[in-house]
Amino acid sequence: MKNINRVILIVLDSVGIGELPDAAEYGDSGSNTVGNIVKVCGKLDIPNLSRLGMGKIEGIDYIFVPQKIEGCYGRMAEVSKGKDTITGHWEIAGLQLEYPFPTYPQGFSEEILDKFQKLTGRGVLANCAASGTEIIKEYGEEHMKTGKLIVYTSADSVFQIAAHEEIVSIEELYRICQIARDMLQGRDMVGRVIARPFIGQPDSFSRTANRRDFAAEPTSNTILDKIKQKGLDVIAVGKIEDIFSKKGITEAKHTKNNMDGVDVTLKYMDKGNPGIIFTNLVDFDMVFGHRNNPEGYKQAIEEFDRRLLEIISKMREDDLLIITADHGCDPTTASTDHSREYVPLLLYGQGIKREINLGTRKTFCDIASTIADIFEIDNTFPGESFKDDIL
Structure with a gap:
């Protein structure tokens, strides 16, 4: 098989799939963003995510499982303290935080x-x-x-x-x-x-x-810095450039909404640049999760699923697609805050194995470790690579 020369990493902002063991410490007992949406709104029509193995992920028993699975699948737990966007994305990129960013529920001093x-x-x-x-x-x-x-x-x-x-x-x-x-x-x-x-x-x-x-600027180098240092492209779509304070980014394009984010991703895919296309689709979180709108959230997941077929059809032989999330934001609970949840891990590519269960990963950093191994970069991240499992 050919080597993987490009990773398309898409973060479905806040699409969590069930409470983490420490969820109670964050006031998030019972949170399950996707699962509770299904309970409230009925089954999800997501055939393309299902084909990648969404319904076979541990803890998910509410999504249709087709006879043929074309991707690899699993779920990831967050090690870093916190449940915000930056913490989740930084951990995906290989940086764990020992202390959460400060919050000010009573206002600033x-x-x-x-x-x-x-x-x-x-x-x-x-x-x-x-x-x-x-x-x-x-x-x-x-x-x-x-x-x-x-x-x-x-x-x-x-x-x-x-x-x-x-x-x-x-x-x-x-x-x-x-x-x-x-x-x-x-x-x-x-x-x-x-x-x-x-x-x-x-x-x-x-x-x-x-x-x-x-x-805030990342406190140490991430996989983005290492990819950039290797002379490859790190293309940021959506708010990725802001999340990483432009560090490790070679090109960036901000977007208006989820579908604009998909459009921009597809345009960059046409260019064939080696490296990473890193996309954040924020509407799940900003428009529906924080506003406790499960119906709208469900429609947004289904809308992305329909566009996923376009993404897959544009992939080249040496592309790897990774779909994940950064935290939860359960729209069915009384809270309008993020929720401390597992996130999905779905992979697809013409050069990877099919129907591999990657299990429950101990940290989001496993993505950074895997990308480092794929691009033969010194892997100093606190995660466990799953490259050998999928290739």
Whole structure:
């Protein structure tokens, strides 16, 4: 068989498949994003994911299993402390975190806000954990009158800054966010500082597409850095560039939604560049999981499944497709937060074995270790490669 020269790594953001053993410590007992969606909304119509072995993964007994399985399958547990996007993606790329990013459910300390106001020369409104759409309804008008920044957080490790585009220009908001990013280090190193621009008038405010994430920089090299150092491409689709603070990325394209993410991935696949195409499809999480919309979540999974056939049909003989997730976000529970869950591991390629059960992997880092072995890169990641199992 030919060597694998390109990995197409797709993260279905928040598509978890059942609570991890330590889920109770995170308040996530009973969470099962995909399983509970099926319980509430009925069976999933996902023939292409099923063909790759989704229904044969341990713990899944609610998805149709066809007679012929064309992929390899398993599930992965997260070692890192936390259940946020950055933690999950970093572990996929080979970096485990011993301590979770800090969260601020009661708002940020006076010390943090005082320093922020001195550095930016602007006052602050809100300072609480809140919904982004609700916070601009509540404070948008006062912000427009005073020029003070709307600062808020969520259950995630985020420092979010909302501002009206006519009051604070996009460039100025980005500059302010960079100030906050540089300031929030050490014990207060939040995972992301997020620019949340909006437009409109009181009673009709709406957020714009000019959001930008200023993520913490990975604390050590990931598989992305090593692939780049080897002279291969690391193409980031969606918010991957933000998650890794551009580190280890050779080219990036941000996307509007899941289907745009698939479209961009397909275009990059046409180029045939050796290395990695790393795609995040965020709608599962952002649009449906956090908003507790199981029906919409189910439709989004089915919509991706229909597009999966296009991805598979474009694959070359030396391509490997890996589909996984970074955490859960069960839309059927009372919580609107992420959930601590196992994630699926599905693989397909013309040059790999069929119907191999990869079992329960002890860490997401197994993906980084496997990619390192595939590209014959020094494998120093804290994971176990499954290259020999699939080739």
